[in-house]
Amino acid sequence: MNWARKDLLGLEELSKEELGLILATAESFKEVSTREIKKVPALRGKTVVNLFYEPSTRTRVSFEVAAKRLSADVINIATETSSVKKGETLIDTGRNIEALKADIIVMRHNFSGAAVMLSRHVSLSVVNAGDGWHEHPTQALLDIFTLKEKLGRIEGLNVSIVGDIAHSRVARSNIWGLTKLGARVTVCAPKLLIPPAIEEMGVNVTQDIDEALKNADAVNVLRMQFERDGETAFPKQLEYFKEFGITMERLKKAKKDIIVMHPGPINRGIEMSSAVADGAHSVILEQVTNGIAVRMAVLFLVAQANEKIKNENTD
Amino acid sequence: MKILIKSGRVIDPANKIDGIMDLLVEDNKISKIARNIKPEADKIIAAENKMVLPGLVDMHVHLREPGREDKETVCSGTQAALRGGVTSLLAMPNTTPAVDSVGHLKILQEAIKKGSRANVFICAAITQDRCGQEINDLTSLKKEGVVAISDDGASVDSDAVMLKAFQRAKEEKLLVICHSEDKELSRQGVVNLGFTSTRLGLRGISAESEYKRVTRDITLAKETGARVHIAHVSCQESVEIISRAKKGGVKVTCETAPHYFAFNEAAVLGYDTNFKMNPPLRSKEDMLAIRKALGDGTIDVIASDHAPHTENEKDIEFERAECGVVGLETELAASITELVGNNLFSWEGLVRAMSLNPSRILGISKGTLSAGADADIIVVDPDKAWVVRKEDFLSKSQNSPFLGRSLKGYVEYTFCQGKVHKWNS
Numbered sequence: 189m190n191w192a193r194k195d196l197l198g199l200e201e202l203s204k205e206e207l208g209l210i211l212a213t214a215e216s217f218k219e220v221s222t223r224e225i226k227k228v229p230a231l232r233g234k235t236v237v238n239l240f241y242e243p244s245t246r247t248r249v250s251f252e253v254a255a256k257r258l259s260a261d262v263i264n265i266a267t268e269t270s271s272v273k274k275g276e277t278l279i280d281t282g283r284n285i286e287a288l289k290a291d292i293i294v295m296r297h298n299f300s301g302a303a304v305m306l307s308r309h310v311s312l313s314v315v316n317a318g319d320g321w322h323e324h325p326t327q328a329l330l331d332i333f334t335l336k337e338k339l340g341r342i343e344g345l346n347v348s349i350v351g352d353i354a355h356s357r358v359a360r361s362n363i364w365g366l367t368k369l370g371a372r373v374t375v376c377a378p379k380l381l382i383p384p385a386i387e388e389m390g391v392n393v394t395q396d397i398d399e400a401l402k403n404a405d406a407v408n409v410l411r412m413q414f415e416r417d418g419e420t421a422f423p424k425q426l427e428y429f430k431e432f433g434i435t436m437e438r439l440k441k442a443k444k445d446i447i448v449m450h451p452g453p454i455n456r457g458i459e460m461s462s463a464v465a466d467g468a469h470s471v472i473l474e475q476v477t478n479g480i481a482v483r484m485a486v487l488f489l490v491a492q493a494n495e496k497i498k499n500e501n502t503d
Numbered sequence: 504m505k506i507l508i509k510s511g512r513v514i515d516p517a518n519k520i521d522g523i524m525d526l527l528v529e530d531n532k533i534s535k536i537a538r539n540i541k542p543e544a545d546k547i548i549a550a551e552n553k554m555v556l557p558g559l560v561d562m563h564v565h566l567r568e569p570g571r572e573d574k575e576t577v578c579s580g581t582q583a584a585l586r587g588g589v590t591s592l593l594a595m596p597n598t599t600p601a602v603d604s605v606g607h608l609k610i611l612q613e614a615i616k617k618g619s620r621a622n623v624f625i626c627a628a629i630t631q632d633r634c635g636q637e638i639n640d641l642t643s644l645k646k647e648g649v650v651a652i653s654d655d656g657a658s659v660d661s662d663a664v665m666l667k668a669f670q671r672a673k674e675e676k677l678l679v680i681c682h683s684e685d686k687e688l689s690r691q692g693v694v695n696l697g698f699t700s701t702r703l704g705l706r707g708i709s710a711e712s713e714y715k716r717v718t719r720d721i722t723l724a725k726e727t728g729a730r731v732h733i734a735h736v737s738c739q740e741s742v743e744i745i746s747r748a749k750k751g752g753v754k755v756t757c758e759t760a761p762h763y764f765a766f767n768e769a770a771v772l773g774y775d776t777n778f779k780m781n782p783p784l785r786s787k788e789d790m791l792a793i794r795k796a797l798g799d800g801t802i803d804v805i806a807s808d809h810a811p812h813t814e815n816e817k818d819i820e821f822e823r824a825e826c827g828v829v830g831l832e833t834e835l836a837a838s839i840t841e842l843v844g845n846n847l848f849s850w851e852g853l854v855r856a857m858s859l860n861p862s863r864i865l866g867i868s869k870g871t872l873s874a875g876a877d878a879d880i881i882v883v884d885p886d887k888a889w890v891v892r893k894e895d896f897l898s899k900s901q902n903s904p905f906l907g908r909s910l911k912g913y914v915e916y917t918f919c920q921g922k923v924h925k926w927n928s
Contacts, residue, residue, distance in 0.1 A: 200702070277819055299820040300704035301774035320822075321704030357704060384707065385698035 194494040195307045195314040196486050198323035199364040207332075207365060213485035214333050214478070220257055221480055230488050231260035235290040238264045239281070240317070241297045246452055246476070247317050247327070251294045254483035263290070278302060282310045291491055295319075300357075311498070313490040321355050326486055327451050328361030330479040332369065334471055335406055337478065338447055343370035348400040350376045350432060351410025351459060354383040358410060358451050363389050376400035376432070378423055397432050398441060406447040409434055409459045425458050434460035439469060447471055504545050505529050506923065508916075511550025511882060515557060516851050516859050517871035526555055528878045531921030535874055546923075548916060550882050556854050558590025558879030558919060559835060560861040560869050562680075563655075563734055563758060563806035565827070566592075566623070568614050570599025575811040575899045577611075578618035580831070583809075583898035585924050587832040588914040590879035591622040591862070591869045596633070597656040603628040603639045605647050612648075621919050622879070624867060626651045626680060629668045635659040638668050645675045650865050653680035655734060658716055660686065666723055673729035678864065680732045681720040683741070684782065688712035693822055695783045699768040705822065708783050714740035721745070725753045732864055733757035735808050737782040739792035746801045756864050758804035761837040762828060762904050764793045770904065776817045776824035777904045780810070798847045803860045807834045811900030829898050833891055833905045835883070839912030843885075850885075878921040887913035 189205050199207065220228050236255040238248050248264065255262045278297075285293055292313040295303050300320030307314040318324040336342055347366055353359045353375045366373050367390040374392040375382065382393055394400050401407060414425055423431070439446060448460070448469040456462045464470060506528040513524040513536065525540040526533060561584065567575040575583075577594075584592055594611065596602035602611055602625060615623045627649040631637040635654065644652070652672060658681065659665040672679045689712035694700050696707025717733055721744065724731035733745060736759045748755050762780060767790040770778045778784055796802040810827025817824050830837075838857065842848035848856070862870030869879060891905040917924045 277815075279818060297820070299822045301821045304774050305820060319704070323704070360702075360704060383701040384696055386701055388698045389702070 191489040191493050194490055194497055195303075196325055196490055197303050197307060197314065197316045199325045199328055199361045199368070200323065202368070204368050207329075207369060210329055210482070210485050210489065211333055211336060213489060214329070214481040217484040217488070218478070218481035220484070221477070226257055227259055228257065229259045231255065231258035231491055234260045234292065234491055235288070236260045236262050236292045236294060236487065237285050237290045238262065238317075239285065239293050239295045240264070240266045241295070241302075242318070244296050244318070247296065250476070250479040251317060251483050254480045255487055257480065258484055258487060260487070278306055279309045282306045286310045286312050291494070292487060313494045315486055315490060318357050320357065321360070322357050323361045324357040325361050326479070326483050327358050328365045329486070330475055330482040331362055331408055331449055331451070332365050333482050334449065334475050334478045335447065338471060339405060342366065345371040345405045346374070346403050347371050348374045348376055348404040348407045349410065350397065350400060350407060350434070352381045352412055353377045353386065353410070354381045355413070356410050362408060363391055367391070374400050374404070378428075378432070398438065401438055401442040401446070404442060404446055406449060407434065408449040411451060411453065412455060412459055429458050433458065434464050436461065436463050436467065439464065449475060452476070504921075505543070506546045506548065507540060507542060507544035508548045508550050508555055508880070508882060509542065511553045511555035513555045513872065514850050514854050515872040516855050518873055520872070521851055526872065526880065528880070528918060528921055531878050533872055533874055533876050533878050533880070536872055548882065552884075552886075553915065554850060554883040554885050555872075556881050556883060557858045557870050557872050558881055558917065559588045559857045560591040560865070560867070561589045561807050561809070561831065561834065562593040562804060562861040562865060563760070564592040564594055564809045564831065565597065565811065566594045567811060568598065568618075569610050573899070574813055576618060577614045577623065578620065579897065579899045580809070580811070581619045581621040581623065583829070583831040583896065584621045585917045585919055586897045586914065586926060588835045588881040588883065588917055589621065589831055590881070590917065590919045591624065591867065593624045593626050593651065593865060595626050595653065595655045596628040601628045601633050602626070602649070603631050603633070605640070605643050608644060608647055608649065622869070624865060625649045626653050626655070628652065629654045629659055629679070630664065633657050635661060635664060638664065638671060641671050641675045641677060645677055649677070650867065651678040651680050651732070653682065653734070655680060655682045658682050658684045658686070662719065665720070666727070669723045669727040669729040669731075673727050678730045678732055678866070679724070680734050681717075682734050683713055683716035683720050685712045685716045688715065693779060693783070694771050695768040695785050697768070697786060699771060703771065703774065708781070710738040710740055710785065710789070713738055713782050714744055717741045717744050721748045721753055721755055724755055728754070730754045734806075735760050735763070735782060736793065736802060737763045738785050738789045742792050742796040742801055746796070749801065756803045756860070758806040759793050759797065759802050760806060760808040761830060761834050761841070764790060764797065765837050765841045766790070766904060774821045776819070776821055777828060777902050777906065779821060779824055779826055780808070780828055781826040794842070794847050797842060797856065798852070803856065803864065805834065805838055805856045806861065807831050809898075811898055812902050813900060817902045827902070829896070829900055829903050832896055832898060833903060833910065835914060836889070836910035836912040837905060839885065840910045844911060878918045880918040881914055882916040884913045884915055886911065889913055
């Protein structure tokens with residue numbers, strides 16, 4: 189199949205085949221990072237703008253490395269104070285970047301739906317690097333890629349996602365991606381951190397961490413952001429670790445080869461113990477490595493599709 | 504000047520009229536309504552296959568003047584009204600300054616005198632600056648002509664202040680219009696709480712934040728004997744609470760807006776801010792409950808909650824965008840398409856909900872085609888379909904959820920106090 193989208197905004201709208209295509213493309217790009225000269229000319233002459241309205245190191249660096257390994261030129265715009273305060277609207281910012289003849293905007297934004305909105309107003313490609321609580325598609329893709337690499341398949345796997353589901357774009361994207369590919373997903377969190385009607389996304393819900401781990405082939409542990417706006421009754425940190433933290437003890441009751449994932453950065457001793465984070469079950473650093481291949485695939489596919497769209501329009 | 508509207512289907516529920524008739528307008532009054540009136544007039548409008556209805560009365564309109572003339576003015580808003588078949592409207596008081604004193608009222612009255620093209624009635628604020636604390640001088644406001652009070656856009660949170668307001672409203676025989684929302688519960692929500700808010704990663708607004716406050720407002724009306732009107736009802740629970748109160752003899756009426764029966768929360772899935780309003784679009788079940796309640800009369804009125812906003816305030820991130828949509832120019836066609844077209848409403852029911860009932864609730868002498876009444880009349884082509892396009896709006900703002908949609912029912916003529924406006928597509 190062919191990739192026809194100029195943007196990657198979320199996994200909700202993707203088909204199983206499209207997800208498969210990204211994963212397959214990522215597989216072929218993974219080898220590039222093992223070469224002596226870690227570069228291919230796939231995006232030579234293209235300009236990628238990382239537009240980050242929220243502080244982020246790992247995602248931004250991962251996209252930057254991915255773009256550079258494809259020989260694209262990369263510009264980083266970090267507006268941690270958000271250009272909103274300077275008075276420029278997101279659409280204006282997007283159009284300005286378009287006027288620079290850039291090809292792809294990789295955007296992180298604190299408002300849900302920001303990437304969707306931007307994509308409607310610019311003809312260059314928009315890759316969502318996380319919007320509010322909505323989606324973080326490349327994170328979920330790299331999680332899924334890592335799972336597939338480790339276990340050889342996604343279909344039929346039991347995957348549990350543990351942590352603040354309500355405020356997590358990583359959780360949403362993982363749920364869409366995993367369920368489309370045939371995995372059974374369970375979400376586990378204190379009740380107040382489970383958003384309403386989440387079952388309608390096709391997941392099981394539990395408040396019992398042992399239950400969530402019991403038959404799981406993998407557990408994806410989300411970062412707890414206790415510094416959040418204080419709008420939800422958050423459990424205390426130690427209380428959280430006691431009830432939901434992943435420990436070696438808990439893992440002993442799970443499947444022998446259970447895989448432990450985390451999008452980072454880890455709060456050691458809160459979401460999981462150091463022994464788990466650094467132990468044999470953990471694939472956390474492999475996730476980081478795979479992130480590059482997945483983002484190379486995404487940048488490559490959207491650039492190629494947009495070129496085709498633009499050529500068709502000029503014909 | 505005599506104008507004869509000939510052979511249209513005249514519907515006037517106040518006089519139990521529904522039939523092919525002629526209607527004679529003399530100057531600014533309706534002089535005669537009968538079969539086969541002699542065609543002796545300065546102008547004859549052939550209305551075969553057209554509906555001849557009393558001009559609509561929209562009891563929930565934000566004209567934005569004074570203060571936000573970039574969004575709408577009395578002039579542009581009333582032109583939009585006429586275009587949509589609305590000849591009388593109630594201007595809500597959340598302007599800058601708010602209509603909370605006789606001085607501020609005079610500013611609006613002056614603007615109406617200068618710019619209005621339609622009949623504008625005024626709703627004053629309940630409390631000073633709509634802050635929910637100090638009750639305004641309702642005696643003077645009533646004396647100067649306001650027909651209702653509301654802090655619309657906000658609810659008076661304090662039970663004590665609201666109780667006092669109802670007592671005062673009862674003494675002054677003023678209608679209290681309630682924007683029933685418990686902000687403690689709705690917080691910073693932007694869409695309906697449920698699968699949609701979860702899916703979009705947006706903060707949700709529970710139905711509870713509405714119906715709990717509806718319960719309180721109705722309770723106060725019952726205790727004080729004041730007349731209460733619940734604005735923009737959006738959810739099933741509110742409908743049920745109002746229905747029970749009506750059966751229990753409480754003097755309560757209510758309205759909904761076309762977007763609550765034409766759409767549900769699924770419309771928000773593309774983050775289109777023209778579907779962002781407060782209360783939010785609710786579930787499909789809620790939408791169906793609203794339709795049913797219109798059909799059985801639990802909901803008395805369809806009002807637009809016309810809320811113009813500039814593109815700068817709408818074409819931004821969903822969470823930052825203003826709430827509300829324009830509605831004056833689409834409410835009739837939307838109601839014909841969704842309600843009459845789906846057999847949920849007869850034409851008579853439509854005229855009641857959009858003209859007669861709001862007139863009675865506001866206590867104004869509108870909403871009928873009686874001989875001697877003001878010549879506020881519309882002639883509507885019930886079958887003509889048209890597409891809602893940005894460039895066709897007379898309102899200064901075009902933040903409509905119906906953009907790009909085809910609606911049925913086109914206003915061909917609007918008579919306002921005898922003055923005729925002919926509309927072409």
